[in-house]
Amino acid sequence: MKLPIIRWNKSIREAMETINEYGLGIVFVVDNHDRLIGVATDGDIRRAILRGASLNTMISKVMNRNPVKIYESWDEKRLREYLNSPEVVAKIPELKALIIPILSDDDRIVGIKAIYRRKDEYVFKSPREIPSINKILVIGGAGYIGSVLTRMLLGKGYKVKVMDNLLYGDEGIRDLYGVKNFEFFKGDITNIKDVVEAMRDVDAVVHLAAIVGDPASKLKPKETLEINYFSTRVLGEVAKYLGVSRFIFASTCSVYGFREEICSEETEPNPLSLYAETKLMSEKVLLELWGDGFCPTILRFATVYGYSPRMRFDLVVNLLIAKAYIDKKITVFGEGKQYRPFVHIKDVSRAIIKVLEAPINKVCGEIFNVGSDEQNMSIRELAERIKKEIPEAELVFVKEKEDNRSYRVSFRKIRERLGFTAKYTISDAVREIISAFNDGRLGDYRDKKYSNYKSLAGE
Ligand SMILES: NC(=O)c1ccc[n+]([C@@H]2O[C@H](COP(=O)([O-])OP(=O)(O)OC[C@H]3O[C@@H](n4cnc5c(N)ncnc54)[C@H](O)[C@@H]3O)[C@@H](O)[C@H]2O)c1
Known part of the structure; x- marks a missing residue:
């Protein structure tokens, strides 16, 4: 087995590359005779950088010189004595795995093990069984997608730090305060101090914060540029400098x-709004930063639908479901022939987790469309599907100069490369949203709090 080993005189930058290559979050530092002289975790490196070390500083200057280590020649008794000594107990945190080297008698590394402490018991595991990500920063985590993703990540046992400036309030995360493994940091991505503080102690970033949607962006063009583009550039640079390699960007x-052909990731983009333009510029800037251990992944979501604790009714599927259920009318403008790709909010969250858990070389520097081929749908088809679920609603076609601009998207790449397929459908969303109306989790769908544009316009 190859091991993450580096010579004492190599730089922090090279150490970060080695950590990344092996995905174990640790590097072992050896002298000129290959004898272990220290270890450095990605956390040690980040703390050193924030104390003033540069990427060119020698790793031996910032490494831990007194790590936990065991010898292959030790018998069971010797091993127990060592692991139960107060000095070692203090270094092995409860329930969290520590990766430790196994040494020959002349201090050469012959293997590595992951060790857990459960009360007074120790459990050894193969390092490959240990997840390389422990704590995830979800920027914009109080938003429509973020509040569903955060719950899913917590459900899988991850630590989640949400950074959000609560532009639309905290309804999406309010009931998570005090929940185990959840941390909230009220911060603004346009503020560099907040960005560094948020990124200080995390293993991966999911960046969802933005002024979202064409109407909201048109209303706030300056903020759209600042938040959607300039700040994304800064987030990428800070993550790269601090050695946070996994960085997922919501595009x-x-x-x-709008195009005739079915769009794949290879299709030349053609952004037609400031919102789409700033997303594309951010993609480019993050992909330019790719390298030296920084691994951005761009996810281009289809139009999202489904229930979220921070609900949005400015999204077409959610709006049509609300109108059908509350007003008993599904209004379609023109003939509804235009196609759009749709995806359920839980599938978006599943896709993000799939990318976080994928081997890094499969997702590094990649762009993936997120959705499902079956859910490329015309607005008419969408309205008919909703009517099937809510038959008492009347389908109303309003004669109007039709906007026939259409687009369909291929989701083959994420299916073939990562094995991701969507599980949820419009019918699931209808059920979830109706049940949220019925039990009082959702109020009047016309309330400005459910619309980004109306909230920002103060309507
Ligand atoms: N919902 C969709 O249909 C859809 C489709 C494609 C892409 N996306 C992308 O997914 C991401 C999330 O979308 P959403 O639907 O959850 O939107 P949302 O508006 O509900 O969430 C955005 C979150 O970002 C936060 N935010 C805004 N400015 C911030 C700042 N300066 N600092 C910190 N936090 C800030 C807001 O408070 C909000 O909680 C966005 O980047 C969006 O472009 C969404």
């Missing part, structure tokens, strides 16, 4: 604009 299928 949108609307970067394709």
Whole structure:
């Protein structure tokens, strides 16, 4: 087995590359005779950088010189004595795995093990069984997608730090305060101090914060540039400098604009709004930063639908479901022939987790469309599907100069490369949303709090 080993005189930058290559979050530092002289975790490196070390500083200057280590020649008794000594107990945190080297008698590394402490018991595991990500920063985590993703990540046992400036309030995460493994940091991505503080102690970033949607962006063009583009650039740079390698960026299928052909990740983008333009510029800037251990992944989401604790009714599927259930009318403008790709909010969250858990070389520097081929649908088809679920609603076609601009998207790449397929459908969303109306989790769908544009316009 190859091991993450580096010579004492190599730089922090090279150590970060080695950590990344092996995905174990640790590097073993050896002298000129290959004898272990220290270890450095990605956390040690980040703390050193924040104390003033540069990427060119020698790793031996910032490494831990007194790590936990065991010898292959030790018998069971000797091993127990060592592991139960107060000095070692203090270094092995409860329930969290520590990766430790196994040494020959002349201090050469012959293997590694992951060790857990459960009360007074120790459990040894193969390092490959240990997840390389422990704590995830979800930027914009109080939003429509973020509040569903955060719950899913917590459900899988991850630690989640949400950074959000609560532009639309905290309804999406309010009931998570005090929940185990959840941390909230109220911060603004346009503020560099907040960005560094948020990124200080995390293993991966999911960046969802933005002014979202064409109408909201048009209303706030300056903020859209600041938040959607300039700040994304800064987030990428800070993550790269601090050695946070996994960085997932929420982009949108609307970067394709409107096209005849089915759009794949190879299709030349054609953004037709400031919102789509800033998303595309951010994609480019993050991909330019790719390298030296920084691994951005761009996810272009289809139009999202489904229930979220921070609900949005400015999204077409959610709006049509609300109108059908509350007003008993599904209004379609023109003939509804235009196609759009749709995806359920839980599938978006599943896709993000799939990318976080994928081997890093499969997702590094990649762009994936997120959705499902079956859910490329015309607005008419969408309205008919909703009517099937809510038969008492009347389908109303309003004669109007029709906007026939259409686009369809291929989701083959994420299916073939990562094995991701969507599980949820419009019918699931209808059920969830109706049940949220019925039990009082959702109020009047016309309330401005459910619309980004109306909230920002103060309507
Ligand atoms: N919902 C969709 O249909 C859809 C489709 C494609 C892409 N996306 C992308 O997914 C991401 C999330 O979308 P959403 O639907 O959850 O939107 P949302 O508006 O509900 O969430 C955005 C979150 O970002 C936060 N935020 C905004 N500015 C911030 C700042 N300066 N600092 C910190 N936090 C800030 C807001 O408070 C909000 O909680 C966005 O990047 C969006 O472009 C969404």
